Amino acid sequence: xxxxxxxxxxxxxxxxxxxxxxxxxxxxxxxxxxxxxxxxxxxxxxxxxxxxxxxxxxxxxxxxxxxxxxxxxxxxxxxxxxxxxxxxxxxxxxxxxxxxxxxxxxxxxxxxxxxxxxxxxxxxxxxxxxxxxxxxxxxxxxxxxxxxxxxxxxxxxxxxxxxxxxxxxxxxxxxxxxxxxxxxxxxxxxxxxxxxxxxxxxxxxxxxxxxxxxxxxxxxxxxxxxxxxxxxxxxxxxxxxxxxxxxxxxxxxxxxxxxxxxxxxxxxxxxxxxxxxxxxxxxxxxxxxxxxxxxxxxxxxxxxxxxxxxxxxxxxxxxxxxxxxxxxxxxxxxxxxxxxxxxxxxxxxxxxxxxxxxxxxxxxxxxxxxxxxxxxxxxxxxxxxxxxxxxxxxxxxxxxxxxxxxxxxxxxxxxxxxxxxxxxxxxxxxxxxxxxxxxxxxxxxxxxxxxxxxxxxxxxxxxxxxxxxxxxxxxxxxxxxxxxxxxxxxxxxxxxxxxxxxxxxxxxxxxxxxxxx
Numbered sequence: 001x002x003x004x005x006x007x008x009x010x011x012x013x014x015x016x017x018x019x020x021x022x023x024x025x026x027x028x029x030x031x032x033x034x035x036x037x038x039x040x041x042x043x044x045x046x047x048x049x050x051x052x053x054x055x056x057x058x059x060x061x062x063x064x065x066x067x068x069x070x071x072x073x074x075x076x077x078x079x080x081x082x083x084x085x086x087x088x089x090x091x092x093x094x095x096x097x098x099x100x101x102x103x104x105x106x107x108x109x110x111x112x113x114x115x116x117x118x119x120x121x122x123x124x125x126x127x128x129x130x131x132x133x134x135x136x137x138x139x140x141x142x143x144x145x146x147x148x149x150x151x152x153x154x155x156x157x158x159x160x161x162x163x164x165x166x167x168x169x170x171x172x173x174x175x176x177x178x179x180x181x182x183x184x185x186x187x188x189x190x191x192x193x194x195x196x197x198x199x200x201x202x203x204x205x206x207x208x209x210x211x212x213x214x215x216x217x218x219x220x221x222x223x224x225x226x227x228x229x230x231x232x233x234x235x236x237x238x239x240x241x242x243x244x245x246x247x248x249x250x251x252x253x254x255x256x257x258x259x260x261x262x263x264x265x266x267x268x269x270x271x272x273x274x275x276x277x278x279x280x281x282x283x284x285x286x287x288x289x290x291x292x293x294x295x296x297x298x299x300x301x302x303x304x305x306x307x308x309x310x311x312x313x314x315x316x317x318x319x320x321x322x323x324x325x326x327x328x329x330x331x332x333x334x335x336x337x338x339x340x341x342x343x344x345x346x347x348x349x350x351x352x353x354x355x356x357x358x359x360x361x362x363x364x365x366x367x368x369x370x371x372x373x374x375x376x377x378x379x380x381x382x383x384x385x386x387x388x389x390x391x392x393x394x395x396x397x398x399x400x401x402x403x404x405x406x407x408x409x410x411x412x413x414x415x416x417x418x419x420x421x422x423x424x425x426x427x428x429x430x431x432x433x434x435x436x437x438x439x440x441x442x443x444x445x446x447x448x449x450x451x452x453x454x455x456x457x458x459x460x461x462x463x464x465x466x467x468x469x470x471x472x473x474x475x476x477x478x479x480x481x482x483x484x485x486x487x488x489x490x491x492x493x494x495x496x497x498x499x500x501x502x503x504x505x506x507x508x509x510x511x512x513x514x515x516x517x
Contacts, residue, residue, distance in 0.1 A: 049149035210305035232277030248273035385443040424464030459501025
């Protein structure tokens, strides 16, 4: 017959089961605290600004490596200290810092100093300071959370952005060891876990930069309020969706190719174009790290997003200005060359015109050669006007605008052109303009038409074709006038030159006004 256990044996067995269950729950809490603390340390040490946490007695409980390095000390030098002297902290500045801490502890309200100067080894720097109360769920203020960011870049326009992430594994290991010692008792472990969660949530939600967490498939696990403000979406519209859904379509293929590299290296550093909720495109710089479990398997990606749209636009504008400056210098050089060349041709034309005039006087009107000499004289005088204009361009002169009829200039120019182009090219002109008097420089009109017709001739040199020149009246209203820079609504004369040649290559279309191209 089986012996029944005594009451004492049953009671002993129950105590053993209770101890086993208590130990299991404590291990689970320790692991949860470890994971939460690890994530907290990653976020804190990726912050690009100084961060610290003081208890109610003014002792440093937590600081990030960025702050420690800036003061020329280690993180351990801060912990449990109430003050720490540094080269840029004079006695008055130190007292002011303590006064602000006491004010936050007393009032429980946020304090922000938009700008204050400090002197460092790099010279004068400007910083922004924010202090907020660290509260329990009951509302009791138990410490002060502070962060201070360098805003010198903003104030000095386009200086290099301060690098705001340094990977510091020693700090993580040290802090983890400290937390493991603190959770030796169950009640203390629960309190530490609760405080850690509150601290992380406060930092995560109130951080000035956008944070995002992605799972191993690249889908959103969580985003903070700064991310929501930056992108315009609500959390419900983001959580669970793939990160690529928010990228500009042209960025998608490149992102897919980079993602395996991010996993392999464990770090994310990339500029991306993302689609805002309103459909606009913003450019963000993404910095982050990939998280792995204890077996080394990739699990999550934690990233910081910084809006660099304005900086990119400024860089593009600067490049455009540089191109304009280069074009201006090139035109100046061409002007100098044109001036010297024009003087030389002017001397040659003087000889041609003078001898032509003498020859005309010696040739009777009945002689056919006289008509040829008159054509030479007309062309030479026209060339002289072109040289005058070329000299005006070289000297940046202002050409004189006078009332001029366009039709006679077109007829005369086409007459000269006809003699210099092959018979395989037909010229059609339609001068149906009722009123063709405009304010212009006659030589410039002639030169524009000559250049356009010469280009058309070159395009049809081999196969022949048709050169059409049309002159007509047109009227621009307020809507159509906006398509032409510098024109106001009114009546105008429209000159059109059209040819059946091969056209202009797209890569050369922006250079049609470059001289000698």
